[in-house]
Amino acid sequence: MAVALDLDGTVWLAGQPLPGAPDAVRRLRDTGHAVAFVTNNSSARRVEVAAALDRAGIAATADEVVTSGVATASLVRAGETVLVCGGPGLTEELEAVGARTVRDGDADVVAVGYHRDFDYERMRIAARAVRRGARLVGSNADATYPTPDGPLPGAGAILASVVTAAGVPAQVAGKPHEPMARVVRSRLGPHGWVVGDRLDTDGRFAVALGYRFALVLSGVTAAGDRDPAAPVDVVGDDLASVVGDLLRAGPG
Ligand SMILES: [Mg+2]
Numbered sequence: 080m081a082v083a084l085d086l087d088g089t090v091w092l093a094g095q096p097l098p099g100a101p102d103a104v105r106r107l108r109d110t111g112h113a114v115a116f117v118t119n120n121s122s123a124r125r126v127e128v129a130a131a132l133d134r135a136g137i138a139a140t141a142d143e144v145v146t147s148g149v150a151t152a153s154l155v156r157a158g159e160t161v162l163v164c165g166g167p168g169l170t171e172e173l174e175a176v177g178a179r180t181v182r183d184g185d186a187d188v189v190a191v192g193y194h195r196d197f198d199y200e201r202m203r204i205a206a207r208a209v210r211r212g213a214r215l216v217g218s219n220a221d222a223t224y225p226t227p228d229g230p231l232p233g234a235g236a237i238l239a240s241v242v243t244a245a246g247v248p249a250q251v252a253g254k255p256h257e258p259m260a261r262v263v264r265s266r267l268g269p270h271g272w273v274v275g276d277r278l279d280t281d282g283r284f285a286v287a288l289g290y291r292f293a294l295v296l297s298g299v300t301a302a303g304d305r306d307p308a309a310p311v312d313v314v315g316d317d318l319a320s321v322v323g324d325l326l327r328a329g330p331g
Pocket residue numbers: 085086087088089275276277298
C-alpha cells in the first residue's frame with residue numbers, strides 16, 4: 080500500500096512534529112508501505128524538507144518528498160525560459176527538468192510560488208512577462224498556510240495578485256490539481272491513501288488520484304466540516320490515530 084502524507088497540519092506544524100507522527104510514519108514503513116511526503120510548499124528545496132523531517136525524528140529522503148515545485152516543473156519543457164516568482168525550491172525543480180530560469184525579462188513561462196520576499200516589483204515583472212506572452216503557472220492556490228500563530232498568506236495570495244495584474248487565469252500545479260496527481264501516481268502507483276488535514280486540497284487531491292482519503296483533525300479542519308467533493312473514508316484526531324485504521328483497511 081502507498082501512502083501520500085501531507086506535511087503541514089498532518090505530520091508537523093512549523094517544522095515541529097505533531098504528537099505521535101514520527102512513530103506513525105515508522106509504523107507505516109515497518110509494515111512495508113511506501114510513503115511520500117506531498118506538500119504544496121514549493122519554497123524550500125526537497126533536500127531541505129527531508130533534512131527538516133530527519134530533525135523532527137522522521138527518516139526521509141529527498142526522493143520521498145514531492146513538492147508543488149515538482150508538479151510545476153512537470154508543466155515546463157526542457158529548454159524553455161522560466162521567469163521565477165518563487166523560492167529556491169521552485170527554481171531548483173525547474174532547472175532539474177532543463178528549464179533556463181530568469182528573474183526578469185521575457186519568458187515562455189512565469190512560475191509563481193510562495194516566497195517571503197515577494198513585493199510590488201516582483202509582481203510587476205511577473206505580470207509584464209505574462210502580458211508579453213508567457214504562460215502563467217502557479218505552484219498552488221492555497222490562500223493561507225497554518226502556523227502556531229494562525230494562518231499566514233500563502234502562495235495563492237501571491238498568485239492572485241499576479242493573475243489580477245496580468246489579466247489572465249493561471250494553471251495551478253499543486254494539490255488538488257492534476258499535475259501533482261500525475262507526479263504522485265507515477266511514484267506511488269494507481270492505488271493508495273492520501274492522509275491530510277484539508278478537505279479542499281488533500282481530500283480533493285485523493286479524488287484526483289483515485290486514492291482513498293484519511294482526514295486528520297490535527298490541522299485546519301474541524302470534526303464536523305465536510306466537502307461534498309472530498310469524500311472521507313477515515314477520520315481521526317491525528318496521523319497516529321488514522322494509521323491503525325489504514326493498516327486494517329488495506330490497499331486504497
Ligand atoms: Mg496540511
